[in-house]
Amino acid sequence: MGDWTGIMRPWIIALLLPLATVRSGEIADAIAAAPRAAPVAPAADLEAARALFEKNLDAIRRHDRDAYLACYLNADTLARTGPEGPQLGYDSLAKETGEDWPDLFEGLDLQLVPIRPGLVYGTYRYRVRYGAREDSGISERFFVKIGDGRTDRAKTGAGATGGGRTADGETGGGWKIAVTTAFSALPGTPPPPRALVGATLVDGTGAPPIPDSAVILRGGKIDCAGTRAQCPPPKGIDVLDMKGTWITPGIVDAHVHFSQTGWADGRPDSIDVRDRYPYEEVQAGLRAHPERFLRSYLCSGVTAVFDVGGYSWTWDLRARAEADPLAPHVAAAGPLLSTLDFWLNLPAERQFIYLGTEEDARGGVRYLASHGSDAVKVWFIPVAERNFDDMTKAVLAAGEEARARKIPLIVHATGLKEATAALRAGANLLVHSVWDVPVDQEFLRLAKENRTIYCPTLTVVDGYRRLREAATEKKPPSVDDPNGCVDPDTLARVAETARLTVKADDPKADEQRRERFAAMNKMMPVNLKTVRDAGITIAMGTDAGNPLTLHGVSVYAEMEAMQTAGMTPMEVLVASTRSGAMAMRRLEEFGTVEKGKRADLLVVGADPTRDIRGLRQLRYVVKGGVVRAQTELRAAAPSSSGSK
Ligand SMILES: [Zn+2]
Secondary structure (H helix, E strand, O other), X not given: OOHHHHHHHHHHHHHHHHHHHOOOHHHHHHHHHOOOOOOOOOHHHHHHHHHHHHHHHHHHHHOOHHHHHOOEOOOOOOEEEEOOEEEEOHHHHHHHOOOOOOOEEEEEEEEEEEEEOOEEEEEEEEEEEEOOEEEEEEEEEEEEXXXXXXXXXXXXXOOOOOOOOOOOOOOOOOEEEEEEEXXXXXXXXXXXXXXXXXXXXXXXXXXXXXXXXXXXXXXOEEEEEEEOOOOOOOOOOEEEEOOOOEEEEOEEEEEEOOOOOOOHHHOOOOOOOOOOOOHHHXXXXXXXXXXXXXXXXXXXXXXXXXXXXXXXXXXXXXXXHHOOOOOOEEEEOOOEEEOOOOOXXXXXXXXXXXXXXXXXXXXXXXXXXXOOOOOEEEEOOOOOOOOHHHHHHHHHHHHXXXXXXXXXXXXXXOOHHHHHHHHHOOOOEEOOOOOOOOOOHHHHHHHHHHOOEEOOOOOHHHHHHHHHHHHHHOOOOOOOOOOOOOOHHHHHHHHHHHHOOOOOOOHHHHHHHHHHHHHHHHHHHHHHHHHHHOOOOEOOOOOEOEOOOOOOOOHHHHHHHHHHOOOOHHHHHHHOOHHHHHHOOOOOOOOOOOOOOEOOEEEEOOOOOOOHHHHHXXXXXXXXXXXXXXXXXXXXXXXXXOOO
């Protein structure tokens, strides 16, 4: 236990002093006798205390009231301390026990300190879940050896309420818990260290996988990642056997919109549903309750997302998500500068700032910069009524102003002409494929010169097509959610598609639309392959929030489309982790499984370097060093959390 005992011992005595006023056989004795330098208690004491400790925690895990109560000193002096102070007496414990077992209980980092013969102090770090609510903290125990039944009424038969049972024999020969405490950890407290051993490590750098690896998590970060010989698990650390699995970095989705729902209500320009879902109310709901999408991301293995355009509240979401252990890291671009004066705004707030002149561009960037935006996002829509060169001038001005303020420039440009202009403006991130014609040498040269990251966003267009088809055919669209992450409200909306009425287009317009979708779906993979062959950095992004591109779960289809387009599974994996972190400009912090990075990683049951579909087989999602089984995150989604 090393340093730990040295740090804790003075503190233990401080903790005990107030209790000295309580006349309580064993405890008062213990304090009176608390030595300055504790003699080493017999190993048998530690062993007995550990056995009782484990029995105690196991009883919580199994919701076994009798076994739980049998661990405690049946006396009026039994002390239970929490943030509100101590509470005395076994009877009150017996009364409360069994009312509120956690749905999940995790006890790690068991530590024991011998104080003197017959008295052992212990702590463990807990993480509990009640429905969707998670709490973690530290809990202490004082283990005392009961001599001749002197203090335990259960042994003497004096008014026991715990069924008169004794833990003798079962708990290591007359040992009981005399003091117990639990305190929630302050936000940001790192979880206890852990070691994940035996998995094949795919670290996200593109380096060859490491079989039979070890990854040591400490302080919420990666302390070591490599072979078992390079990273031997330190003594006493909790070890998880991950044999037969693969470890990858957490997925980064570099293109999402929290101001959109994943259905038509967030994009009434697709199918207008404002008669039943007024846009103002939809937006108020998104702002008040973004957590269902944050949960869906984590549940799907996505540990960081880049919101590349929305209402200004998305800036505040960054801190909110950072403080929420069940949320991915969020970067946010805030309102977009748009060459199209788009109508989809709120009465008192715009998500589309009109980019008319160069002055508009400079004013817009000043506004974004003054709010600490993570990027300047330009929606470069070639408007037929506007002069293309005028629009380009405004975009160039936005790029210049962003550069001067060291803010990355993100551009939505889907035609080669405007995408090339965007590169001239210094675009750091293109969040869509060029989908009208093949990219040319000039495009590739500019992208390379700029070190532009290309985010192909292949599948979002198909969501619009599927929405319209489902509404026309009166059939609910399918939901690709292999891990049960989508919240019930979203699922209900998606199902409602079958009951929508779409204005029937004339057959010719319908035919044209189909042809346009088909042409785009043909061109995008071709251009992705060209961009990849040219060595341009590619990041995965879904455009989640758009109709039927659901937050979180859409990453699988997007990654698989990238693989189908000709990227190797390893290239897709790097694009979906490391390059996404680069796009967010947070590669120093996360995106690979390397020493010093945040411990955000996935444990999957199939080899993602053979087929990127392997990432669907999520076993564990590790965020900030907390290892959660995927099934646990499913339960955390409001869909299956019951009433809590
Ligand atoms: Zn987008």
